[in-house]
């Protein structure tokens with residue numbers, strides 16, 4: 001099989017992530033001229049015609065479907081991106097696998113752990129490749145942080161803090177999109193951002209043992225809007241013509257977790273943190289040092305390492321060749337990579353896995369692990385008690 005052999009791809013869900021996946025496929029060969037097959041998006045499915053039209057205008061696909069089942073049945077297509085809302089992940093993800101097509105599905109994969117497990121079972125039964133959108137793993141500085149932790153640069157990891165704060169839900173006029181309902185969004189900030197936090201914790205520190213948590217909802221009602229509206233659009237909640245609906249999931253979570261290796265991890269996540277936009281940070285302390293990363297300065301890594309214990313300096317350095325896939329994007333340190341670049345790396349991992357290569361990219365099993373941790377967080381918040389993740 002030639003490296004350059006084309007593989008036809010379809011995208012289901014032409015929203016934000018649908019566009020990001022399509023751009024990632026089309027850019028993949030710009031950065032990775034060999035390895036895997038060359039993906040070409042030939043079809044898109046979305047239930048909202050305006051979304052399809054916009055996707056076609058930007059990505060030039062010729063085949064469009066209003067029903068995702070027709071895209072899954074298209075015999076030309078071998079791999080499918082599922083970038084539809086969470087409530088559709090279980091049905092669509094399972095159908096894609098059952099049709100024998102490789103699956104790149106967005107996190108969190110469904111509404112809860114049973115949904116993720118159902119998709120995982122379909123993937124295992126069909127023997128297809130799966131990739132899940134835990135893209136922060138692919139940031140070169142995050143890859144370096146993991147390598148430093150594994151090689152003992154900070155000593156034995158002892159405690160960590162993961163914070164994922166943003167403000168897209170801070171405005172009371174933000175519409176009641178699928179994200180705010182149990183039936184369509186499932187979890188609130190848990191599925192949206194905390195799922196990434198769980199994955200980062202596992203990626204850096206290994207599997208989780210148990211958790212105790214609290215959750216809160218700060219804005220209990222939001223304006224009802226048409227399907228397909230962006231979750232960044234704003235309505236006036238005081239307008240008498242605006243119908244308000246109930247928010248059914250959490251805006252906020254705080255939890256304390258322990259890993260199986262005994263590291264304490266504090267995680268806090270909010271979608272209603274006024275003044276904080278996409279502010280994702282982790283800090284891992286060890287017996288001899290520290291690594292700290294901030295998504296908004298995603299090429300930088302703060303590292304403290306040595307024998308000083310007290311008054312030991314922390315040094316900030318830029319990512320460069322040798323850190324993850326940095327060299328496939330830029331020739332020398334100090335040139336910032338972007339969010340979209342992480343998806344290009346993810347697309348490449350998907351293509352390499354389809355070609356039978358070993359990769360350490362996130363699979364459906366990582367989505368199951370994340371979803372089980374999220375379910376445990378929900379139970380802990382409800383019962384005001386420590387809950388086992390490892391035994392769930």
Ligand SMILES: NC(=O)c1ccc[n+]([C@@H]2O[C@H](COP(=O)([O-])OP(=O)(O)OC[C@H]3O[C@@H](n4cnc5c(N)ncnc54)[C@H](O)[C@@H]3O)[C@@H](O)[C@H]2O)c1
Nearest residue numbers: 013014015016017045046047048051083084086106107133
């Ligand atoms: N990895 C990340 O960093 C990241 C970031 C954002 C979103 N996501 C995930 O991506 C998924 C999509 O999120 P988004 O922000 O792109 O949402 P979005 O609302 O922008 O897009 C969802 C699209 O799915 C379409 N859709 C709805 N019902 C459909 C159906 N029956 N068939 C086909 N299409 C349908 C909608 O019309 C819309 O175009 C979610 O699961 C979300 O958790 C991941």
